[in-house]
Amino acid sequence: MSVHRRLAERWLECEPDADVRDELRALLGSTDDEIKARFAHGLAFGTAGLRAPIGAGPSRMNRLVVRRAAAGLVDHLIATVPGATAMGLLIARDARHKSADFASDTARVAAARGMRAIVIDGATPTPILAWNIPRFGVAAGVMVTASHNPRHDNGYKVYLGHGAQIVPPTDSDIAARIDALDPTTIPLAESDDPLIHHVGDEAIAEYLKWLPSVRRRPDVPGARVGYTAMHGVGGALILRAFAACGLPEPLVVSEQQQPDPNFPTVEFPNPEEPGAMDRVIELGRREELDVVIANDPDADRLGVAIPANSSGQWRLLRGDEIGWLFADHILRHTTGDERLVETTVVSSSLLGEMAATHGVHYRETFTGFKWIADAAMKAEGRRLVFAYEQALGYLVADRPLDKDGVAAAVLLAEIAGLAAVEGTTIQGRLEDIAARYGRHVTAERSIKMDPSSGARLVGHLMNQPPSTVGSRRVVAVRDYPEANLVRLWLDEEGGRGVRLQIRPSGTEPKVKLYGEGVDMPEHELNEVLEALVALLTNSI
DSSP states (O other): OOHHHHHHHHHHHHOOOHHHHHHHHHHHTSOHHHHHHHHSOOOOOBTTBEEEEBOSSTTSBOHHHHHHHHHHHHHHHHHHSTTHHHHOEEEEEOSSTTHHHHHHHHHHHHHHTTOOEEEEEEEOOHHHHHHHHHHHTOSEEEEEOOTTSOTTEEEEEEEETTSSBOOTTHHHHHHHHHHTSOGGGOOOOOTTOTTEEEEOTHHHHHHHHHGGGGOSOTTSOOOOEEEEOTTSSOHHHHHHHHHHTTOOOOEEOGGGTSOOTTOTTOSSOOTTSTTTTHHHHHHHHHHTOSEEEEEOTTSOBEEEEEEOSTTSOEEEOOHHHHHHHHHHHHHHTOOOTTEEEEEETTSOTHHHHHHHHHTOEEEEEOSSHHHHHHHHHHOTTOEEEEEEETTTEEEOSSOSSSOOHHHHHHHHHHHHHHHHHTTOOHHHHHHHHHHHHOOEEEEEEEEEOOHHHHHHHHHHHHHSOOSEETTEEEEEEEEEGGGTEEEEEESSSSTTOEEEEEEEOSSSSEEEEEEEEESSOHHHHHHHHHHHHHHHHHHO
16 A cells, blocks of 8 residues: 555544545545645645645645644744743634634644634634734734635635734744644644633724724715625625725625625636626726725735726726825825835836835835735834735735735725815826826736746746847846846836836746836837747747
8 A cells, every 4th residue: 555545544534524534535546646646745834824725635725734734833933932822823714615614723723732822703804813913912823714716725824923924934944843743643622622712803893993093084085985895704894994984885796795605706706807896897887986996805905996988988907006096195195204115026116216206215025915014024213104015915004014905995995085075086196196207007917837837937037038028128137036036127227118027926837927117008018028928938
Protein backbone atom coordinates (compact mmCIF):
# COMPACT_ATOMS: atom_id res chain seq x y z
CA MET A 1 0.00 0.00 0.00
CA SER A 2 1.36 3.43 -0.95
CA VAL A 3 2.24 6.00 1.71
CA HIS A 4 -0.35 8.38 0.30
CA ARG A 5 -3.11 5.74 0.42
CA ARG A 6 -2.27 5.02 4.08
CA LEU A 7 -2.42 8.74 4.79
CA ALA A 8 -5.81 9.02 3.09
CA GLU A 9 -7.15 6.14 5.19
CA ARG A 10 -5.95 7.83 8.38
CA TRP A 11 -7.65 11.06 7.31
CA LEU A 12 -10.85 9.10 6.68
CA GLU A 13 -10.79 7.76 10.24
CA CYS A 14 -10.53 11.30 11.65
CA GLU A 15 -12.63 13.34 9.22
CA PRO A 16 -15.64 14.83 11.09
CA ASP A 17 -17.82 15.79 8.08
CA ALA A 18 -19.94 13.23 6.24
CA ASP A 19 -19.60 14.89 2.82
CA VAL A 20 -15.81 14.95 3.04
CA ARG A 21 -15.77 11.34 4.28
CA ASP A 22 -17.77 10.36 1.19
CA GLU A 23 -15.24 12.16 -0.99
CA LEU A 24 -12.39 10.36 0.75
CA ARG A 25 -14.04 6.96 0.25
CA ALA A 26 -14.47 7.69 -3.44
CA LEU A 27 -10.85 8.82 -3.63
CA LEU A 28 -9.69 5.59 -1.95
CA GLY A 29 -11.50 3.69 -4.69
CA SER A 30 -9.43 5.45 -7.35
CA THR A 31 -5.83 4.98 -8.47
CA ASP A 32 -2.73 5.66 -6.41
CA ASP A 33 -1.86 8.49 -8.79
CA GLU A 34 -5.14 10.26 -8.06
CA ILE A 35 -4.64 9.84 -4.32
CA LYS A 36 -1.06 11.10 -4.59
CA ALA A 37 -2.24 14.20 -6.46
CA ARG A 38 -4.47 15.09 -3.52
CA PHE A 39 -2.21 14.00 -0.64
CA ALA A 40 1.36 14.59 -1.79
CA HIS A 41 1.30 18.29 -0.93
CA GLY A 42 -0.58 20.45 1.53
CA LEU A 43 -1.79 24.01 1.19
CA ALA A 44 0.96 26.56 1.56
CA PHE A 45 0.35 28.94 4.44
CA GLY A 46 1.40 32.40 3.30
CA THR A 47 0.79 36.07 3.93
CA ALA A 48 -2.84 35.60 2.85
CA GLY A 49 -3.19 32.58 5.15
CA LEU A 50 -4.98 29.74 3.38
CA ARG A 51 -7.41 29.74 0.47
CA ALA A 52 -8.57 26.81 -1.66
CA PRO A 53 -11.62 24.81 -2.75
CA ILE A 54 -13.42 22.89 -0.01
CA GLY A 55 -12.66 19.19 -0.22
CA ALA A 56 -10.80 16.22 1.18
CA GLY A 57 -7.09 16.03 1.86
CA PRO A 58 -4.26 18.40 2.79
CA SER A 59 -4.46 20.33 -0.50
CA ARG A 60 -8.07 21.44 0.12
CA MET A 61 -9.92 23.44 2.76
CA ASN A 62 -11.46 21.15 5.36
CA ARG A 63 -11.71 20.89 9.13
CA LEU A 64 -8.52 18.86 9.60
CA VAL A 65 -6.54 21.44 7.60
CA VAL A 66 -8.10 24.27 9.61
CA ARG A 67 -7.40 22.56 12.94
CA ARG A 68 -3.75 22.15 12.07
CA ALA A 69 -3.53 25.78 10.92
CA ALA A 70 -5.14 26.97 14.14
CA ALA A 71 -2.77 24.88 16.23
CA GLY A 72 0.28 26.21 14.39
CA LEU A 73 -0.93 29.78 14.82
CA VAL A 74 -1.58 29.33 18.55
CA ASP A 75 1.82 27.71 19.03
CA HIS A 76 3.44 30.69 17.27
CA LEU A 77 1.58 33.19 19.46
CA ILE A 78 2.45 31.39 22.69
CA ALA A 79 6.11 31.30 21.67
CA THR A 80 6.38 34.91 20.50
CA VAL A 81 3.77 37.08 22.27
CA PRO A 82 4.14 37.50 26.05
CA GLY A 83 0.84 36.80 27.76
CA ALA A 84 -0.74 35.48 24.58
CA THR A 85 -2.85 32.82 26.28
CA ALA A 86 -4.61 35.40 28.47
CA MET A 87 -4.87 37.98 25.67
CA GLY A 88 -6.58 35.46 23.47
CA LEU A 89 -7.60 35.03 19.85
CA LEU A 90 -10.51 36.88 18.17
CA ILE A 91 -12.36 34.78 15.59
CA ALA A 92 -14.98 35.71 12.99
CA ARG A 93 -16.33 34.10 9.85
CA ASP A 94 -18.32 34.79 6.71
CA ALA A 95 -21.35 32.83 5.43
CA ARG A 96 -19.59 30.40 3.09
CA HIS A 97 -19.96 26.64 3.29
CA LYS A 98 -18.25 25.28 6.44
CA SER A 99 -17.21 28.72 7.71
CA ALA A 100 -19.12 28.23 10.97
CA ASP A 101 -17.41 24.88 11.60
CA PHE A 102 -13.98 26.30 10.74
CA ALA A 103 -14.49 29.16 13.21
CA SER A 104 -15.75 26.84 15.95
CA ASP A 105 -12.86 24.41 15.46
CA THR A 106 -10.36 27.30 15.65
CA ALA A 107 -11.79 28.33 19.02
CA ARG A 108 -11.72 24.74 20.30
CA VAL A 109 -8.11 24.25 19.20
CA ALA A 110 -7.08 27.47 20.93
CA ALA A 111 -8.86 26.51 24.15
CA ALA A 112 -7.29 23.05 24.13
CA ARG A 113 -3.89 24.74 24.05
CA GLY A 114 -4.81 26.97 26.98
CA MET A 115 -5.59 30.13 24.99
CA ARG A 116 -8.69 32.26 25.44
CA ALA A 117 -10.85 32.39 22.30
CA ILE A 118 -13.39 35.13 21.58
CA VAL A 119 -15.86 34.26 18.83
CA ILE A 120 -17.94 36.92 17.10
CA ASP A 121 -21.24 35.15 16.57
CA GLY A 122 -22.94 35.04 13.19
CA ALA A 123 -21.74 35.83 9.70
CA THR A 124 -19.49 38.89 10.00
CA PRO A 125 -17.81 41.26 7.51
CA THR A 126 -14.02 41.16 7.57
CA PRO A 127 -13.68 44.88 8.53
CA ILE A 128 -15.54 44.18 11.79
CA LEU A 129 -12.96 41.57 12.76
CA ALA A 130 -9.98 43.75 11.78
CA TRP A 131 -11.36 46.86 13.50
CA ASN A 132 -12.12 45.01 16.75
CA ILE A 133 -8.76 43.25 17.17
CA PRO A 134 -7.02 46.21 18.90
CA ARG A 135 -10.21 47.03 20.83
CA PHE A 136 -10.27 43.59 22.43
CA GLY A 137 -6.51 43.65 23.06
CA VAL A 138 -6.07 40.13 21.70
CA ALA A 139 -2.83 38.58 20.50
CA ALA A 140 -4.22 37.88 17.03
CA GLY A 141 -7.35 37.48 14.96
CA VAL A 142 -8.63 34.90 12.49
CA MET A 143 -11.13 35.61 9.74
CA VAL A 144 -12.63 32.55 8.06
CA THR A 145 -13.37 33.78 4.54
CA ALA A 146 -12.52 33.21 0.90
CA SER A 147 -13.29 36.87 0.18
CA HIS A 148 -14.28 37.22 -3.51
CA ASN A 149 -13.19 33.72 -4.60
CA PRO A 150 -15.59 31.33 -6.38
CA ARG A 151 -18.41 29.71 -4.43
CA HIS A 152 -16.62 26.39 -3.87
CA ASP A 153 -13.69 28.00 -2.02
CA ASN A 154 -13.04 28.94 1.57
CA GLY A 155 -10.10 30.53 3.34
CA TYR A 156 -8.34 31.44 6.56
CA LYS A 157 -6.93 34.93 7.05
CA VAL A 158 -4.66 35.80 10.01
CA TYR A 159 -4.13 39.18 11.68
CA LEU A 160 -1.79 40.07 14.53
CA GLY A 161 -2.69 42.17 17.57
CA HIS A 162 -2.28 45.50 15.77
CA GLY A 163 -5.11 44.53 13.43
CA ALA A 164 -3.01 44.11 10.27
CA GLN A 165 -2.47 40.94 8.27
CA ILE A 166 0.74 39.01 8.76
CA VAL A 167 3.84 39.71 6.67
CA PRO A 168 7.17 37.84 6.40
CA PRO A 169 8.82 36.39 8.37
CA THR A 170 5.78 35.78 10.60
CA ASP A 171 4.05 33.76 7.89
CA SER A 172 7.07 31.47 7.51
CA ASP A 173 7.28 30.85 11.25
CA ILE A 174 3.57 29.99 11.46
CA ALA A 175 3.89 27.77 8.38
CA ALA A 176 6.82 25.88 9.92
CA ARG A 177 4.84 25.24 13.10
CA ILE A 178 1.85 24.08 11.05
CA ASP A 179 4.00 21.71 9.01
CA ALA A 180 5.36 20.13 12.21
CA LEU A 181 1.88 19.00 13.29
CA ASP A 182 -0.16 15.93 12.39
CA PRO A 183 -3.64 17.18 11.42
CA THR A 184 -5.25 13.94 12.58
CA THR A 185 -4.08 14.34 16.19
CA ILE A 186 -4.91 17.98 17.04
CA PRO A 187 -6.60 18.14 20.48
CA LEU A 188 -9.98 19.89 20.69
CA ALA A 189 -11.66 21.42 23.72
CA GLU A 190 -15.40 21.07 24.15
CA SER A 191 -17.43 23.78 22.47
CA ASP A 192 -18.59 25.05 25.88
CA ASP A 193 -15.08 25.21 27.34
CA PRO A 194 -14.81 28.17 29.77
CA LEU A 195 -11.91 29.58 27.70
CA ILE A 196 -14.30 30.09 24.75
CA HIS A 197 -16.28 33.32 24.90
CA HIS A 198 -18.92 34.60 22.51
CA VAL A 199 -19.80 38.17 21.60
CA GLY A 200 -22.85 39.16 19.64
CA ASP A 201 -23.82 42.54 18.26
CA GLU A 202 -21.37 44.35 20.55
CA ALA A 203 -18.56 44.13 18.02
CA ILE A 204 -20.71 45.68 15.28
CA ALA A 205 -22.28 48.27 17.60
CA GLU A 206 -18.88 49.62 18.66
CA TYR A 207 -17.77 49.85 15.04
CA LEU A 208 -20.94 51.76 14.17
CA LYS A 209 -20.31 54.24 16.99
CA TRP A 210 -16.94 55.01 15.43
CA LEU A 211 -18.00 54.98 11.79
CA PRO A 212 -19.43 58.53 11.51
CA SER A 213 -15.91 59.84 12.17
CA VAL A 214 -14.86 58.80 8.65
CA ARG A 215 -17.11 61.48 7.17
CA ARG A 216 -15.33 64.69 6.13
CA ARG A 217 -18.46 66.69 5.35
CA PRO A 218 -21.17 65.42 7.72
CA ASP A 219 -23.29 68.43 6.74
CA VAL A 220 -23.78 66.94 3.27
CA PRO A 221 -27.03 64.95 3.05
CA GLY A 222 -25.69 62.20 0.81
CA ALA A 223 -26.82 60.90 -2.58
CA ARG A 224 -29.29 58.45 -4.07
CA VAL A 225 -27.33 55.21 -3.88
CA GLY A 226 -27.99 51.67 -5.08
CA TYR A 227 -26.29 48.75 -3.35
CA THR A 228 -25.68 45.04 -3.71
CA ALA A 229 -24.20 42.74 -1.09
CA MET A 230 -23.55 40.17 -3.85
CA HIS A 231 -24.92 37.41 -1.58
CA GLY A 232 -22.23 38.23 0.98
CA VAL A 233 -22.31 39.40 4.58
CA GLY A 234 -22.29 43.18 4.08
CA GLY A 235 -25.98 43.81 3.41
CA ALA A 236 -27.36 44.31 6.91
CA LEU A 237 -24.29 46.24 8.06
CA ILE A 238 -24.43 48.68 5.13
CA LEU A 239 -28.02 49.65 6.00
CA ARG A 240 -27.04 50.23 9.62
CA ALA A 241 -23.89 52.09 8.57
CA PHE A 242 -25.75 54.56 6.36
CA ALA A 243 -28.28 55.19 9.13
CA ALA A 244 -25.55 55.69 11.75
CA CYS A 245 -23.80 58.19 9.46
CA GLY A 246 -26.90 60.24 8.67
CA LEU A 247 -27.11 59.11 5.04
CA PRO A 248 -30.27 58.18 3.11
CA GLU A 249 -30.95 54.45 3.07
CA PRO A 250 -29.63 52.94 -0.16
CA LEU A 251 -31.89 51.02 -2.50
CA VAL A 252 -30.75 47.40 -2.52
CA VAL A 253 -30.82 44.52 -4.97
CA SER A 254 -33.21 42.43 -2.87
CA GLU A 255 -32.34 39.08 -4.43
CA GLN A 256 -28.66 39.60 -3.56
CA GLN A 257 -29.08 41.19 -0.14
CA GLN A 258 -29.05 38.11 2.09
CA PRO A 259 -25.98 35.88 2.57
CA ASP A 260 -26.05 32.78 0.40
CA PRO A 261 -22.95 30.55 0.07
CA ASN A 262 -24.14 29.33 -3.33
CA PHE A 263 -24.09 32.83 -4.88
CA PRO A 264 -27.03 31.86 -7.12
CA THR A 265 -27.15 35.03 -9.25
CA VAL A 266 -23.41 35.70 -9.58
CA GLU A 267 -21.04 33.41 -11.43
CA PHE A 268 -17.94 34.97 -9.85
CA PRO A 269 -18.72 37.15 -6.77
CA ASN A 270 -16.10 39.81 -7.43
CA PRO A 271 -17.16 43.39 -8.28
CA GLU A 272 -14.21 43.59 -10.69
CA GLU A 273 -15.54 40.76 -12.85
CA PRO A 274 -17.59 41.59 -15.96
CA GLY A 275 -21.30 41.15 -15.24
CA ALA A 276 -20.98 40.88 -11.46
CA MET A 277 -22.62 44.29 -10.89
CA ASP A 278 -25.19 44.03 -13.68
CA ARG A 279 -28.19 43.84 -11.35
CA VAL A 280 -27.27 46.84 -9.25
CA ILE A 281 -26.49 48.82 -12.42
CA GLU A 282 -29.94 47.95 -13.75
CA LEU A 283 -31.38 49.16 -10.42
CA GLY A 284 -29.47 52.43 -10.80
CA ARG A 285 -30.66 52.91 -14.37
CA ARG A 286 -34.28 52.09 -13.52
CA GLU A 287 -34.42 54.36 -10.46
CA GLU A 288 -32.20 57.09 -11.97
CA LEU A 289 -29.77 56.91 -9.03
CA ASP A 290 -26.64 58.99 -8.62
CA VAL A 291 -24.30 56.03 -8.09
CA VAL A 292 -24.41 52.29 -7.37
CA ILE A 293 -21.99 50.36 -5.21
CA ALA A 294 -21.16 46.75 -4.39
CA ASN A 295 -19.29 44.94 -1.67
CA ASP A 296 -17.56 41.65 -2.28
CA PRO A 297 -18.79 38.71 -0.16
CA ASP A 298 -16.81 39.62 2.98
CA ALA A 299 -17.39 43.38 2.50
CA ASP A 300 -13.79 44.53 2.54
CA ARG A 301 -13.81 45.72 -1.10
CA LEU A 302 -15.95 48.31 -2.87
CA GLY A 303 -17.06 48.41 -6.50
CA VAL A 304 -18.67 51.52 -8.01
CA ALA A 305 -20.63 52.28 -11.18
CA ILE A 306 -21.94 55.64 -12.40
CA PRO A 307 -24.09 57.03 -15.22
CA ALA A 308 -21.86 57.43 -18.27
CA ASN A 309 -24.19 59.77 -20.16
CA SER A 310 -27.73 61.13 -20.20
CA SER A 311 -29.02 58.31 -22.42
CA GLY A 312 -29.06 55.69 -19.68
CA GLN A 313 -25.64 54.13 -20.19
CA TRP A 314 -23.62 53.26 -17.08
CA ARG A 315 -19.98 52.33 -16.60
CA LEU A 316 -17.91 50.63 -13.94
CA LEU A 317 -15.24 52.77 -12.36
CA ARG A 318 -11.77 51.29 -12.36
CA GLY A 319 -10.20 50.74 -8.98
CA ASP A 320 -7.77 53.59 -9.55
CA GLU A 321 -10.57 56.01 -10.43
CA ILE A 322 -12.30 55.25 -7.13
CA GLY A 323 -8.97 55.78 -5.38
CA TRP A 324 -8.54 59.19 -7.03
CA LEU A 325 -12.01 60.26 -5.87
CA PHE A 326 -11.25 59.28 -2.28
CA ALA A 327 -7.82 60.90 -2.32
CA ASP A 328 -9.11 64.15 -3.80
CA HIS A 329 -11.91 64.35 -1.23
CA ILE A 330 -9.81 63.42 1.80
CA LEU A 331 -6.86 65.64 0.93
CA ARG A 332 -9.16 68.63 0.37
CA HIS A 333 -10.83 68.07 3.73
CA THR A 334 -7.87 67.31 6.00
CA THR A 335 -4.91 69.39 7.13
CA GLY A 336 -1.41 68.82 8.49
CA ASP A 337 2.00 68.23 6.94
CA GLU A 338 2.29 64.91 8.82
CA ARG A 339 -0.44 63.38 6.63
CA LEU A 340 0.46 60.19 4.77
CA VAL A 341 -1.16 58.51 1.78
CA GLU A 342 -0.17 55.09 0.43
CA THR A 343 -0.80 52.84 -2.50
CA THR A 344 0.81 49.81 -4.14
CA VAL A 345 3.28 49.52 -7.00
CA VAL A 346 0.61 48.30 -9.43
CA SER A 347 -1.79 51.16 -8.70
CA SER A 348 -1.81 54.42 -10.69
CA SER A 349 0.99 56.92 -10.20
CA LEU A 350 -1.53 59.75 -9.84
CA LEU A 351 -1.78 59.47 -6.04
CA GLY A 352 1.88 60.48 -5.82
CA GLU A 353 1.16 63.61 -7.86
CA MET A 354 -1.82 64.46 -5.66
CA ALA A 355 0.32 64.03 -2.55
CA ALA A 356 2.98 66.37 -3.91
CA THR A 357 0.40 69.03 -4.74
CA HIS A 358 -1.09 68.88 -1.24
CA GLY A 359 2.29 68.69 0.49
CA VAL A 360 1.67 65.34 2.16
CA HIS A 361 3.85 62.24 2.48
CA TYR A 362 3.47 59.44 -0.05
CA ARG A 363 4.55 55.80 0.01
CA GLU A 364 4.36 53.10 -2.62
CA THR A 365 4.34 49.54 -1.26
CA PHE A 366 4.43 46.01 -2.58
CA THR A 367 1.14 44.55 -3.80
CA GLY A 368 -1.31 43.60 -1.05
CA PHE A 369 -2.91 45.52 1.77
CA LYS A 370 -0.70 43.81 4.32
CA TRP A 371 2.21 45.84 2.93
CA ILE A 372 0.22 49.08 3.11
CA ALA A 373 -0.47 48.39 6.79
CA ASP A 374 3.14 47.42 7.46
CA ALA A 375 4.43 50.65 5.88
CA ALA A 376 1.93 52.75 7.83
CA MET A 377 3.01 51.20 11.14
CA LYS A 378 6.65 51.94 10.34
CA ALA A 379 5.99 55.55 9.33
CA GLU A 380 6.91 57.25 12.59
CA GLY A 381 5.59 60.78 12.91
CA ARG A 382 3.20 60.27 10.01
CA ARG A 383 -0.62 60.12 10.12
CA LEU A 384 -2.20 57.82 7.59
CA VAL A 385 -5.27 59.51 6.11
CA PHE A 386 -5.85 57.33 3.04
CA ALA A 387 -4.56 54.18 1.36
CA TYR A 388 -5.74 52.07 -1.53
CA GLU A 389 -4.91 49.29 -3.94
CA GLN A 390 -6.40 49.22 -7.42
CA ALA A 391 -8.08 45.86 -6.80
CA LEU A 392 -10.96 47.75 -5.10
CA GLY A 393 -9.37 47.91 -1.63
CA TYR A 394 -9.72 51.22 0.27
CA LEU A 395 -8.80 52.47 3.73
CA VAL A 396 -10.42 55.88 4.23
CA ALA A 397 -9.43 56.40 7.88
CA ASP A 398 -6.56 55.44 10.17
CA ARG A 399 -8.24 52.17 11.16
CA PRO A 400 -8.66 49.29 10.70
CA LEU A 401 -5.23 48.53 9.28
CA ASP A 402 -6.89 46.74 6.39
CA LYS A 403 -9.24 47.56 3.54
CA ASP A 404 -12.79 48.41 4.64
CA GLY A 405 -15.59 48.30 2.09
CA VAL A 406 -18.18 49.55 4.56
CA ALA A 407 -16.43 52.78 5.59
CA ALA A 408 -15.52 53.29 1.94
CA ALA A 409 -19.19 52.96 0.95
CA VAL A 410 -20.15 55.65 3.47
CA LEU A 411 -17.52 58.08 2.20
CA LEU A 412 -18.37 57.39 -1.45
CA ALA A 413 -21.99 58.31 -0.72
CA GLU A 414 -20.74 61.55 0.85
CA ILE A 415 -18.59 62.31 -2.21
CA ALA A 416 -21.59 61.80 -4.51
CA GLY A 417 -23.76 63.93 -2.23
CA LEU A 418 -21.24 66.76 -2.13
CA ALA A 419 -20.90 66.67 -5.90
CA ALA A 420 -24.67 67.06 -6.25
CA VAL A 421 -24.73 69.98 -3.79
CA GLU A 422 -21.98 71.67 -5.82
CA GLY A 423 -23.82 71.13 -9.07
CA THR A 424 -21.73 68.35 -10.53
CA THR A 425 -21.50 64.53 -10.57
CA ILE A 426 -18.92 61.86 -9.83
CA GLN A 427 -17.99 61.92 -13.51
CA GLY A 428 -17.62 65.68 -13.18
CA ARG A 429 -15.25 65.15 -10.25
CA LEU A 430 -13.13 62.82 -12.36
CA GLU A 431 -13.05 65.33 -15.20
CA ASP A 432 -11.87 68.00 -12.77
CA ILE A 433 -9.09 65.71 -11.50
CA ALA A 434 -8.01 65.04 -15.09
CA ALA A 435 -7.95 68.77 -15.84
CA ARG A 436 -5.63 69.37 -12.89
CA TYR A 437 -3.29 66.39 -13.16
CA GLY A 438 -3.61 65.11 -16.71
CA ARG A 439 -5.91 62.32 -17.87
CA HIS A 440 -4.37 59.17 -16.43
CA VAL A 441 -5.50 56.11 -18.38
CA THR A 442 -5.07 52.65 -16.87
CA ALA A 443 -5.72 49.16 -18.22
CA GLU A 444 -4.99 45.55 -17.28
CA ARG A 445 -4.49 42.22 -18.99
CA SER A 446 -3.61 38.74 -17.79
CA ILE A 447 -2.03 35.63 -19.27
CA LYS A 448 -3.05 32.24 -17.88
CA MET A 449 0.03 30.53 -16.54
CA ASP A 450 0.93 28.28 -13.62
CA PRO A 451 2.72 30.06 -10.74
CA SER A 452 6.16 28.56 -11.37
CA SER A 453 6.08 29.47 -15.07
CA GLY A 454 4.90 32.97 -14.19
CA ALA A 455 7.78 33.45 -11.78
CA ARG A 456 10.26 32.23 -14.41
CA LEU A 457 8.81 34.61 -16.98
CA VAL A 458 9.19 37.60 -14.68
CA GLY A 459 12.70 36.49 -13.78
CA HIS A 460 13.56 36.32 -17.48
CA LEU A 461 12.27 39.87 -17.98
CA MET A 462 14.38 41.07 -15.08
CA ASN A 463 17.51 39.59 -16.66
CA GLN A 464 16.70 40.31 -20.31
CA PRO A 465 14.15 43.11 -20.66
CA PRO A 466 12.85 43.86 -24.17
CA SER A 467 14.13 46.87 -26.10
CA THR A 468 10.72 47.61 -27.62
CA VAL A 469 7.06 46.83 -26.96
CA GLY A 470 5.20 47.09 -30.24
CA SER A 471 6.46 50.25 -31.93
CA ARG A 472 7.45 51.94 -28.67
CA ARG A 473 10.97 52.01 -27.28
CA VAL A 474 11.72 50.78 -23.74
CA VAL A 475 13.65 53.65 -22.13
CA ALA A 476 13.92 52.45 -18.53
CA VAL A 477 13.51 49.23 -16.53
CA ARG A 478 13.12 48.83 -12.80
CA ASP A 479 13.02 45.53 -10.93
CA TYR A 480 11.20 44.87 -7.68
CA PRO A 481 12.53 41.39 -6.82
CA GLU A 482 10.77 41.17 -3.45
CA ALA A 483 7.46 41.87 -5.18
CA ASN A 484 8.39 39.66 -8.17
CA LEU A 485 7.52 42.62 -10.41
CA VAL A 486 9.14 44.32 -13.41
CA ARG A 487 8.34 47.91 -14.41
CA LEU A 488 9.02 49.14 -17.95
CA TRP A 489 8.90 52.75 -19.12
CA LEU A 490 8.16 53.41 -22.79
CA ASP A 491 8.85 56.68 -24.65
CA GLU A 492 10.06 58.56 -21.55
CA GLU A 493 10.61 57.79 -17.90
CA GLY A 494 7.96 59.44 -15.75
CA GLY A 495 6.35 62.54 -17.20
CA ARG A 496 4.01 61.55 -20.04
CA GLY A 497 5.50 58.17 -20.87
CA VAL A 498 3.76 54.79 -20.75
CA ARG A 499 4.36 52.65 -17.68
CA LEU A 500 3.99 48.86 -17.94
CA GLN A 501 4.22 46.39 -15.07
CA ILE A 502 4.33 42.60 -15.05
CA ARG A 503 3.93 40.26 -12.07
CA PRO A 504 2.57 36.77 -11.31
CA SER A 505 -0.71 36.78 -9.41
CA GLY A 506 -0.42 35.80 -5.78
CA THR A 507 -3.79 34.01 -5.71
CA GLU A 508 -4.55 32.83 -9.26
CA PRO A 509 -2.67 30.90 -12.00
CA LYS A 510 -1.96 33.91 -14.18
CA VAL A 511 0.55 36.65 -14.89
CA LYS A 512 -0.93 40.14 -14.55
CA LEU A 513 -0.03 43.07 -16.79
CA TYR A 514 -0.74 46.70 -15.84
CA GLY A 515 -0.52 49.72 -18.13
CA GLU A 516 -0.75 53.45 -17.46
CA GLY A 517 -0.47 56.41 -19.81
CA VAL A 518 -1.22 60.11 -19.44
CA ASP A 519 -3.17 62.22 -21.93
CA MET A 520 -3.31 59.42 -24.47
CA PRO A 521 -6.36 57.71 -26.02
CA GLU A 522 -7.43 54.59 -24.16
CA HIS A 523 -7.28 52.52 -27.34
CA GLU A 524 -3.58 53.34 -27.70
CA LEU A 525 -2.81 52.05 -24.22
CA ASN A 526 -4.81 48.90 -24.97
CA GLU A 527 -2.77 48.42 -28.14
CA VAL A 528 0.44 48.66 -26.10
CA LEU A 529 -0.85 46.06 -23.64
CA GLU A 530 -1.86 43.74 -26.47
CA ALA A 531 1.65 44.09 -27.89
CA LEU A 532 3.05 43.20 -24.47
CA VAL A 533 0.78 40.15 -24.27
CA ALA A 534 2.03 39.00 -27.68
CA LEU A 535 5.66 39.58 -26.73
CA LEU A 536 5.35 37.63 -23.48
CA THR A 537 3.28 34.83 -25.01
CA ASN A 538 5.90 34.32 -27.73
CA SER A 539 8.67 34.19 -25.14
CA ILE A 540 7.09 31.41 -23.07
